[in-house]
Amino acid sequence: MHKKKLVSLLSLGALAITLLSGCSNIENWELSMRSKTGALPLTVSTYDSNGQKIDQIKAKSVDIHTDKKMSQKDSSGNEKSSVIDVDYGHNRMIHVGSTLIAYEGLKNYEDEFNKHVNINDQNKAVPLLNTMYQNFKNDWNGDAKVVMIRSQLGMPIAVFTGKNVSIHKSDMKNATQFVIDGHRLVAYRADYTIYPIASLKK
Numbered sequence: 533m534h535k536k537k538l539v540s541l542l543s544l545g546a547l548a549i550t551l552l553s554g555c556s557n558i559e560n561w562e563l564s565m566r567s568k569t570g571a572l573p574l575t576v577s578t579y580d581s582n583g584q585k586i587d588q589i590k591a592k593s594v595d596i597h598t599d600k601k602m603s604q605k606d607s608s609g610n611e612k613s614s615v616i617d618v619d620y621g622h623n624r625m626i627h628v629g630s631t632l633i634a635y636e637g638l639k640n641y642e643d644e645f646n647k648h649v650n651i652n653d654q655n656k657a658v659p660l661l662n663t664m665y666q667n668f669k670n671d672w673n674g675d676a677k678v679v680m681i682r683s684q685l686g687m688p689i690a691v692f693t694g695k696n697v698s699i700h701k702s703d704m705k706n707a708t709q710f711v712i713d714g715h716r717l718v719a720y721r722a723d724y725t726i727y728p729i730a731s732l733k734k
Contacts, residue, residue, distance in 0.1 A: 556698035556711055563716040564709075567595045572716065576618055576634040578627065583687025586630065591620035596634055596718055598704050599626060611705045616720065631683045631722045633690050637715035641691040679710060682723040692717060697726055 566572040570593035577588045595618075602615035618625040618634075677697045681690040694712035702709045708724065710717040 556696070557700070559711045559714055560698065560700045560709060563711065567716070570595065572636060574620075574634045574636045574716070574718075575640075576620070576625075576632065577689075579631040579633075579683050579687075579689045581630070581683050581685045581687075583683040583685070583689045585689070589618070589620055589625065593621065594634065595619045596704070596707075596720075611703065614705050614721070616704055616707070627720075629721070631689065632718075632720040633681055633722065634718040635690075635692070635716060638692045638694075638712055638717060641693070642688055643690075645691070676729050678727045678729055679712065679717070680725050680727070681719050682725075684721060684723070686723060689722070693729065699726075 563572065567574075572594060573590075573592045574594035574596075575588065575590045576594060576596070578586045580586055597617055597619075598611055598613060599615040599617045602613045604612040606612055615626065615628045616632075618627060618632075676693050676695045679690075679692045679694070679697060680688060681692075682688050692712055694715075696711070696713050698711045700709040700711065702718070704720065707718060707720040708722075710719070
């Protein structure tokens with residue numbers, strides 16, 4: 533009898549883990565479909581290698597994908613071209629090379645931080661993310677995660693927080709898709725690190 537209960541409990545646990553890990557995949561698929569059908573508003577920003585914002589587009593419907601004319605696949609079917617299209621409304625931006633991020637429903641704490649803090653006045657002995665935590669700790673949930681996006685030279689360009697953070701492969705070369713509390717974040721040609729907020733309090 534105890535063996536049957538144990539097997540049942542283990543089966544239920546395995547099923548729960550499968551369902552929970554599947555939830556992030558379902559959310560990712562749903563966000564991708566919303567983007568392809570023109571129902572996903574995004575803020576799209578590009579940055580130079582030093583982390584300086586070059587431009588920004590805010591649109592009610594955005595789809596980011598590999599440029600079909602430039603697309604080349606290797607023998608395994610992997611995309612080789614880094615040229616991407618950003619379709620917004622009836623317009624298209626063609627982009628390659630510099631760092632690009634796109635997000636919806638999220639607050640970029642790096643933008644907020646730069647409005648209020650002069651980086652030259654910051655104590656260099658204290659890591660930037662810890663300083664940001666001190667400024668925004670009332671907004672950042674204790675059991676959440678922080679996603680820091682950096683330019684190709686490692687300069688911070690974006691910081692987002694959320695309780696549920698999942699990372700997903702993108703069809704585009706050099707791009708990663710995130711789902712943060714049900715919202716989309718795309719990072720193209722960027723470094724990123726995900727930290728538990730609890731580690732910043734020390």
